[in-house]
Amino acid sequence: MLGAMQDWDLVVTHLIDHAAREHGPREHVTHWADGTETRATWASVRSDALKMVQALQALGIRKGDRVATLAMNHSRHLVSWYGAVGAGGVLHTINPRLFDDQLEYIANHAEDRVLLYDAAFQPIVDKMREKWTTIEHYVCYDPPAGFAGLGFEDWIGAYDGDTSWVAVDERDPCMLCYTSGTTGHPKGVLYEHRSTMLHAMAGVQPNSFDFDARSVMLPVVPMFHAASWGLPWAGAITGVKFVYSAVNDPAVLCELLEREGVTHSAGVPTVWLAMFQHCDATGTPLPKLQQAIIGGSAAPRFMIERLMKNGSRVAHAWGMTETSPIGTVGAPTPDWDSLSFEEQVEIVTRQGRPVFGVELRTVDLDDWTKELPRDGKTAGALQIRGPWIIKRYFKADEDAVTADGWFDTGDVGILHPDGTLQLTDRTKDVIKSGGEWISSVELENAACGHPKVAEAAAIGIPHPKWDERPVLFVVKKAGQDVTADEIMEHLTPLVAKWWLPDAVEFVDEIPHTATGKISKKDLRARFGDYRLEA
Ligand code: AMP
Numbered sequence: 390m391l392g393a394m395q396d397w398d399l400v401v402t403h404l405i406d407h408a409a410r411e412h413g414p415r416e417h418v419t420h421w422a423d424g425t426e427t428r429a430t431w432a433s434v435r436s437d438a439l440k441m442v443q444a445l446q447a448l449g450i451r452k453g454d455r456v457a458t459l460a461m462n463h464s465r466h467l468v469s470w471y472g473a474v475g476a477g478g479v480l481h482t483i484n485p486r487l488f489d490d491q492l493e494y495i496a497n498h499a500e501d502r503v504l505l506y507d508a509a510f511q512p513i514v515d516k517m518r519e520k521w522t523t524i525e526h527y528v529c530y531d532p533p534a535g536f537a538g539l540g541f542e543d544w545i546g547a548y549d550g551d552t553s554w555v556a557v558d559e560r561d562p563c564m565l566c567y568t569s570g571t572t573g574h575p576k577g578v579l580y581e582h583r584s585t586m587l588h589a590m591a592g593v594q595p596n597s598f599d600f601d602a603r604s605v606m607l608p609v610v611p612m613f614h615a616a617s618w619g620l621p622w623a624g625a626i627t628g629v630k631f632v633y634s635a636v637n638d639p640a641v642l643c644e645l646l647e648r649e650g651v652t653h654s655a656g657v658p659t660v661w662l663a664m665f666q667h668c669d670a671t672g673t674p675l676p677k678l679q680q681a682i683i684g685g686s687a688a689p690r691f692m693i694e695r696l697m698k699n700g701s702r703v704a705h706a707w708g709m710t711e712t713s714p715i716g717t718v719g720a721p722t723p724d725w726d727s728l729s730f731e732e733q734v735e736i737v738t739r740q741g742r743p744v745f746g747v748e749l750r751t752v753d754l755d756d757w758t759k760e761l762p763r764d765g766k767t768a769g770a771l772q773i774r775g776p777w778i779i780k781r782y783f784k785a786d787e788d789a790v791t792a793d794g795w796f797d798t799g800d801v802g803i804l805h806p807d808g809t810l811q812l813t814d815r816t817k818d819v820i821k822s823g824g825e826w827i828s829s830v831e832l833e834n835a836a837c838g839h840p841k842v843a844e845a846a847a848i849g850i851p852h853p854k855w856d857e858r859p860v861l862f863v864v865k866k867a868g869q870d871v872t873a874d875e876i877m878e879h880l881t882p883l884v885a886k887w888w889l890p891d892a893v894e895f896v897d898e899i900p901h902t903a904t905g906k907i908s909k910k911d912l913r914a915r916f917g918d919y920r921l922e923a
Contacts, residue, residue, distance in 0.1 A: 400554075404471075404626065408435070417633070422636050444545050455500055459513065462608060590623075607634070607651045609634075643673060643675075658683055682706055706718040717742055717810045722736060722809075741810065761804075764806065769801065799817065801813050814829055827859055827888045829846075846909065858890075864898060
C-alpha cells in the first residue's frame with residue numbers, strides 16, 4: 390500500500406521558486422573586483438536564471454550536460470547555479486586555484502560544455518583553452534570594455550525568461566565538485582537534487598547555520614569550494630539577504646559586514662585571521678556577528694575566544710566535499726548556560742555535533758572492523774553515512790563505501806559522550822610510534838601557539854626502534870628568531886612526553902595544496918631521506 394500524499398520531488402528549483410515567491414524583494418549585494426557594487430533580489434535571480442535556461446538551450450545544452458563556472462562569489466554566479474540546474478544541467482564549479490594539470494584534467498573528465506568565468510581568470514582561460522577539449526562556449530561574467538567575446542548580461546539579456554524549468558527526477562544529478570585530494574587525480578563528487586535539498590533543509594536549522602528571514606549572510610567560503618558549504622541553496626529557504634564580495638580583501642569584507650548589517654558569515658580560519666589582522670592594524674573594531682561559521686580546517690582556540698568575546702556565536706563545523714559538505718556543526722549544548730567561558734570555548738574547539746541526517750562512527754585504526762566507544766578519549770578512523778554523503782565518485786566503477794554503507798573520511802577523530810566530534814588528524818598523517826598513535830595536528834597546533842612560530846608541520850619519520858617518530862618542521866615569523874630548544878620547552882607542558890618531536894627543523898616555507906592546506910605528501914617527498922638514529 391502506498392501513502393496518500395502529494396508528489397513533490399525534492400528538486401532544487403523549488404528553492405528558487407520559493408525564494409522568489411515568498412522573499413522576492415530580499416536583496417543580494419555584490420562588491421565586484423573593480424570596486425563597483427550591484428544589487429539584485431531573489432525575484433531577479435529567478436527571472437535571470439530562467440533567461441539563462443533559454444540561453445543554454447539555444448547553445449544546445451540538454452539534460453545532464455555539464456555547465457562549468459570559474460568564478461568568485463557574486464550574484465551572477467548565483468544566477469548561473471539556478472540557471473544551470475534549471476536547464477536540467479549539472480553545475481560544475483571549478484576551483485581557479487588548482488594547478489594547471491588538475492584544471493586540465495577535471496574540465497575534460499567532467500566533459501564540461503560551457504564555461505562561465507570572471508574576467509580576473511581570463512589568463513587561466515587563455516592558458517587552458519587549447520587543453521580543454523570539450524568546452525564549446527565561453528561566457529565572461531564581467532567583460533572589460535571592448536571585450537570581443539560573450540558577456541553574461543548580454544548573453545541572457547537576449548531572452549525574456551518566459552519558460553519553465555526542465556523537468557528532472559529528484560535522483561538526477563545537479564552539481565559536480567572535485568576534491569583536490571593530496572594523491573592522484575582530483576575526484577568528482579556528483580550531488581543529486583534530492584541530496585542537495587535535504588542538505589539545504591538541514592543547513593538552515595538553529596543547530597546548523599541558524600537562518601531566518603532576518604539573516605544577512607556574507608559567505609567568504611568560495612562558491613567553488615564544496616558548494617560554498619551549501620549556503621546558496623540553504624539561504625533560499627528562509628530568504629536570506631546575501632552579501633557577496635568577488636575579492637577576499639579583509640578591508641572590503643569588514644566594511645561590508647558593518648555597512649550591510651551582516652548577521653552571519655562563513656569562512657576558513659585564515660579568512661578570520663586576515664580580518665583580525667586588518668582590524669588590529671587599522672584600529673577598526675571587529676564587526677560583531679550573530680553567527681561566525683568556521684570550517685575547512687580546525688579553528689584555533691584564540692580565534693574562537695576572540696570572536697566569542699566580541700559577542701558572536703561561533704559555529705565550528707566539519708565536513709568535506711564528499712559530504713556535501715555538512716557533517717557536524719557546533720551549537721550550544723544543553724548545559725551551555727551553566728558553563729564558564731573557558732568551558733564553552735573548550736567545547737567550541739571541537740568540531741561540533743552531527744546534524745540530523747548524518748551518522749558518525751569511529752573504528753579502530755589497527756582493526757577497521759572494530760567500532761570504538763564514544764568515550765571522549767579513543768581516537769579512530771572517522772566514518773559517515775547519510776543521504777547527502779557520497780556513495781561513488783563520478784565515473785568510478787566501484788562504490789566508495791564499506792560493505793555496510795559507511796564512507797571513510799580519511800580523518801581521525803574522537804567521539805565524546807555528548808556527541809561532539811574532536812578531530813585529531815588525517816589517517817595518512819597520524820604518526821605511529823611504538824604501536825601508539827601520535828596526532829600530528831595536535832603537535833602542530835601546540836607549536837603554532839608559540840609567539841615566534843608562523844607555521845608548523847609534523848610528519849612521522851622512520852625510526853629503527855619505534856617504527857616512526859615525529860619530526861616538526863617550523864617556519865619562523867618574519868623578523869623573529871627562535872631555537873629548537875625553545876620550541877621543545879614550549880611544547881613540554883602541552884603534549885605527552887612521548888609525543889615530543891625527536892627533532893625540530895627550521896624551514897623557509899611549508900608546502901601547501903591548491904586549497905591552502907599543508908601538503909604532507911610534498912613535505913614527506915622533500916624530507917624522504919631524513920633519518921633518525923636509535
Ligand atoms: P575539502 O573536501 O577540501 O573541504 O576537505 C575536507 C577536509 O578538511 C576534511 O576531511 C578535514 O580533514 C578537513 N576539515 C574540514 N573541516 C575541518 C575542521 N573544522 N577541523 C579540522 N579539519 C577540518
